[in-house]
Amino acid sequence: MTSTRETRLYQVGTFAAGNRLLDLEDRSVQAHPDRTNAITSGHRACRGCGEALGARFVLDAAVRAAGGDLVTANATGCLEVFSTPYPESSWQVPWLHSLFGNAPAVASGMAAGLRAQGRATRVVGQAGDGGTVDIGFGCLSGMFERNDDVLFVCYDNQGYMNTGVQRSGATPPAARTATTSTAGDVPGNPFGQGKSAPLIAMAHEIPYVATATVADLRDLEDKVTRAMEHHGARYLHVLVPCPLGWAADPSDTVRLARLATESGLFPLFEAEHGEVTGVTPIRHRVPVDDYLRLQGRYAHLFGEPGRPDLVARLQAGADRNIARFGLLEEGGDRP
Amino acid sequence: MCRPQVVAAYPISPQTHIVEALSDLVRTGELAQCEYLTVESEFAAMSACIGASAVGARAYTASASQGLLFMAEAVFNASGLGLPIVMTVANRAIGAPINIWNDHSDAMALRDAGWIQLYAADVQEATDLHLQAFVVAERTSLPVMVCMDGFVLTHAVEEVDLPEQEQVDAFVPPFVPQQLLDPDDPVTIGAMVGPEAFTEVRYLMQQRMDTAIGTVAEVAHDFREAFGRSSGGLVRGYRLEDADTVLVTLGSVAGAATEVVDELREQGIAAGTLTLTCFRPWPDEAVREALAGARRVVVLERAFSVGRGSIVGQDVRDSLHDLPVTVVEAVGGLGGRPVRRSDVRRLVEGVAADLLPTGRLHFLDLDHALLASAGVR
Numbered sequence A: 001m002t003s004t005r006e007t008r009l010y011q012v013g014t015f016a017a018g019n020r021l022l023d024l025e026d027r028s029v030q031a032h033p034d035r036t037n038a039i040t041s042g043h044r045a046c047r048g049c050g051e052a053l054g055a056r057f058v059l060d061a062a063v064r065a066a067g068g069d070l071v072t073a074n075a076t077g078c079l080e081v082f083s084t085p086y087p088e089s090s091w092q093v094p095w096l097h098s099l100f101g102n103a104p105a106v107a108s109g110m111a112a113g114l115r116a117q118g119r120a121t122r123v124v125g126q127a128g129d130g131g132t133v134d135i136g137f138g139c140l141s142g143m144f145e146r147n148d149d150v151l152f153v154c155y156d157n158q159g160y161m162n163t164g165v166q167r168s169g170a171t172p173p174a175a176r177t178a179t180t181s182t183a184g185d186v187p188g189n190p191f192g193q194g195k196s197a198p199l200i201a202m203a204h205e206i207p208y209v210a211t212a213t214v215a216d217l218r219d220l221e222d223k224v225t226r227a228m229e230h231h232g233a234r235y236l237h238v239l240v241p242c243p244l245g246w247a248a249d250p251s252d253t254v255r256l257a258r259l260a261t262e263s264g265l266f267p268l269f270e271a272e273h274g275e276v277t278g279v280t281p282i283r284h285r286v287p288v289d290d291y292l293r294l295q296g297r298y299a300h301l302f303g304e305p306g307r308p309d310l311v312a313r314l315q316a317g318a319d320r321n322i323a324r325f326g327l328l329e330e331g332g333d334r335p
Numbered sequence B: 001m002c003r004p005q006v007v008a009a010y011p012i013s014p015q016t017h018i019v020e021a022l023s024d025l026v027r028t029g030e031l032a033q034c035e036y037l038t039v040e041s042e043f044a045a046m047s048a049c050i051g052a053s054a055v056g057a058r059a060y061t062a063s064a065s066q067g068l069l070f071m072a073e074a075v076f077n078a079s080g081l082g083l084p085i086v087m088t089v090a091n092r093a094i095g096a097p098i099n100i101w102n103d104h105s106d107a108m109a110l111r112d113a114g115w116i117q118l119y120a121a122d123v124q125e126a127t128d129l130h131l132q133a134f135v136v137a138e139r140t141s142l143p144v145m146v147c148m149d150g151f152v153l154t155h156a157v158e159e160v161d162l163p164e165q166e167q168v169d170a171f172v173p174p175f176v177p178q179q180l181l182d183p184d185d186p187v188t189i190g191a192m193v194g195p196e197a198f199t200e201v202r203y204l205m206q207q208r209m210d211t212a213i214g215t216v217a218e219v220a221h222d223f224r225e226a227f228g229r230s231s232g233g234l235v236r237g238y239r240l241e242d243a244d245t246v247l248v249t250l251g252s253v254a255g256a257a258t259e260v261v262d263e264l265r266e267q268g269i270a271a272g273t274l275t276l277t278c279f280r281p282w283p284d285e286a287v288r289e290a291l292a293g294a295r296r297v298v299v300l301e302r303a304f305s306v307g308r309g310s311i312v313g314q315d316v317r318d319s320l321h322d323l324p325v326t327v328v329e330a331v332g333g334l335g336g337r338p339v340r341r342s343d344v345r346r347l348v349e350g351v352a353a354d355l356l357p358t359g360r361l362h363f364l365d366l367d368h369a370l371l372a373s374a375g376v377r
């Protein structure tokens, strides 16, 4: 049986990745004739995996900024598992996986080892949200505090996906995971204090901190490029929707990432030496409902009777972000 | 002296002065082209060594006790990745109860971590073993622990013959990594390996460890040629030729052991002693050869497996399994209790007179009065 589906073509004017109709300098790394292709296809990520998409763009941009002279350290997690099932590897860059909780320290050691040998090779460390904000947090903070010459990238899919979608310190309130079920008075992940790794990174006053998503890949590439212009400790926190863990349609990955920012739940900003230097204003503000309803992990909030009280609390969190970062004000660093 | 390029360490007694001194050497430039990372934990120290070694830098750290356990996950990882990191272990007890003094519980807890473990008998040997460790590590691409008894050796003030830098440079050639993260020739290190090949990876580790027995011996031989001093190697025997009863030890007890042997010989007891320098890989043949002539062996160690008994004793017994040798297992010197010559002599005398039964762990230096005061009989 064959089926037909409508294909829509986007032309110039969008900044869609892969758009080869743009002028050379306006093209994304992916559409550039000398694209780097740090991660080749054929890896084992789920369909619509935001992490695979994010990592490819981050690494390609970093490799390009480093002129190909780059090594990477990777924590245990989906990215590691889906990219290196022995005897295969998707990595076209030198890549080392050591443990779940030590990627920042391994990266620090790489930077020190390269410096000692007088080599200018750049270092990128990467981990999921668990490897970053939870088990790897001590190593990350140490790396920041010493200002080691490492770009560390967190691919935040808001849970321990590799082990079957358990809660992490980055799981948002009310989200259902395998360890925060929908049973009880407050279904899903409890409302806690939150743990903003980017803000904590900023508190270390490191040279560069930024947040990004896989909805705006040009923005993501730009931030990687900017991060690579700096030396010292740099931190990039990328929201990468996970269709499996979020119980969402694989074709909604990019849409979800966009709705996360347009609702105010995931603010996009950059900071240098502890000060916010730019935010990406919200162009079309949406209520958090629009974002939540697409995800099975929030299904318990809707329907009959639903939990409008919890949705309201989530909306309050988004409103707070909007006020705090001035996301609706003009004057962000980009149009 | 061995020109490490990255030192990453976290302070813990009785290792602190080692990392303090190294920090000074790096700051003053005496240790040139070396990066000193003041990491936030031992876990980070070993992890940073892993990163440094993988990009081709000679990496070194030092730890002990709680610190060694804190980095344990990364210790296993370093050997699995085949990275020739060298680590000084200033052997110290493990709490609870917290105790900063010497025994071997820390290194023994990591017995199966896939690291080569060398134990120093005195300060001179500790110095020499470090030179040898870098050569062994880089030749085998396996990590090496140089174990030296906390305080007993780490804080001993003894005259040490420090070799000239040129001699060391000739003995410890620059590090040529067997695997390297190189942007010009990208490799993936640390891939995920499933049941289809995991056994083979571990088998190759075992093979490499077996080969390392030869390398340890060979490097000790080269050391003697280069420096004119016998140091390191697999095992060292003392008055073993016609010995009936042999005391087996590791670490700094070796000194007391030789003195006790001399005393017993004067009393007419045919005693000898064997010091194990290399504990992992287990030098089966060397142990067997050294002890084959004995009738009784007593293993005295500064750690034991709670719920089982002797750790080293099991290995010794295994090496001698088909020989008519009785193996008695003893533990002493825990948590810094000094190993007294008189206790050791009494132990060996007892074994020589067949007074100590096999099959149970003998405590060398139990304070029975203290136990009684706690209501224990």
Ligand SMILES: Cc1ncc(C[n+]2csc(CCOP(=O)(O)OP(=O)(O)O)c2C)c(N)n1
Binding pocket: A051, A076, A077, A078, A079, A100, A101, A127, A128, A129, A130, A131, A132, A155, A157, A159, A160, A161, A162, A163, A168
């Ligand atoms: C010390 C240790 N604890 C637990 C695990 C099991 N584990 C492996 S990956 C993982 C979760 C990874 O989550 P995250 O870092 O968010 O990455 P993701 O898979 O979501 O991309 C866990 C719990 C481990 N490998 N090591």
Ligand code: SF4
Binding pocket: A044, A045, A046, A047, A048, A049, A050, A051, A052, A078, A079, A082, A157, A161, A162, A241, A242, A243, A244, A245
């Ligand atoms: S579970 Fe999620 S993060 Fe992991 S591969 Fe699948 S989509 Fe990607």
Ligand SMILES: [Mg+2]
Binding pocket: A128, A129, A130, A155, A156, A157, A158, A159, A160, A161, A168
């Ligand atoms: Mg995750």
